[in-house]
Each structure stands twice: as C-alpha cells, then as structure tokens.
Amino acid sequence: PILLLSKKRRHYLTINYLDAQDRQQAMVLELGKNIVRTTLASLEARTGKRIEYQDDEARRAVGN
Numbered sequence: 001p002i003l004l005l006s007k008k009r010r011h012y013l014t015i016n017y018l019d020a021q022d023r024q025q026a027m028v029l030e031l032g033k034n035i036v037r038t039t040l041a042s043l044e045a046r047t048g049k050r051i052e053y054q055d056d057e058a059r060r061a062v063g064n
Contacts, residue, residue, distance in 0.1 A: 009061065011036045036062055 011031045019025045031039055040051050040062060053059040 009033070011061075013039065 011033060013029045013031055014026055015029070016024065016026045043049075044051055051064075053062070053064070
C-alpha cells in the first residue's frame with residue numbers, strides 16, 4: 001500500500017475580551033483555510049483593532 005502524507009495547516013483565531021464582571025476571557029475558533037483572510041480583514045474593519053499574529057510564520061501564512 002502507498003501511504004500519502006499531507007501537511008495540513010490549521011488556522012486558529014483567539015479573541016480576548018472582558019466579560020460583564022470585567023474578567024479576562026478568551027475564545028479560540030478554528031477557521032477554514034478559505035475564510036482566514038476575509039475573516040481577519042472583516043474583524044479589523046468592524047472592530048478598528050489590528051490583528052496581532054502569534055509569530056512571523058503565522059503572518060506569512062495569511063499573506064501579510
């Protein structure tokens with residue numbers, strides 16, 4: 001049998017926020033590869049905040 005290995009990259013978005021009791025909260029979302037760029041652009045436009053990338057590799061993967 002032939003074993004085919006593929007390199008699969010997963011894209012996660014972490015959103016930090018304060019809840020109603022002013023406690024730090026976070027949510028982690030997994031994004032499909034086809035919606036990463038549009039989702040990040042939409043979030044920046046709607047919130048007025050810049051996206052902070054985990055590292056340079058993450059920034060390059062999105063194309064910024």
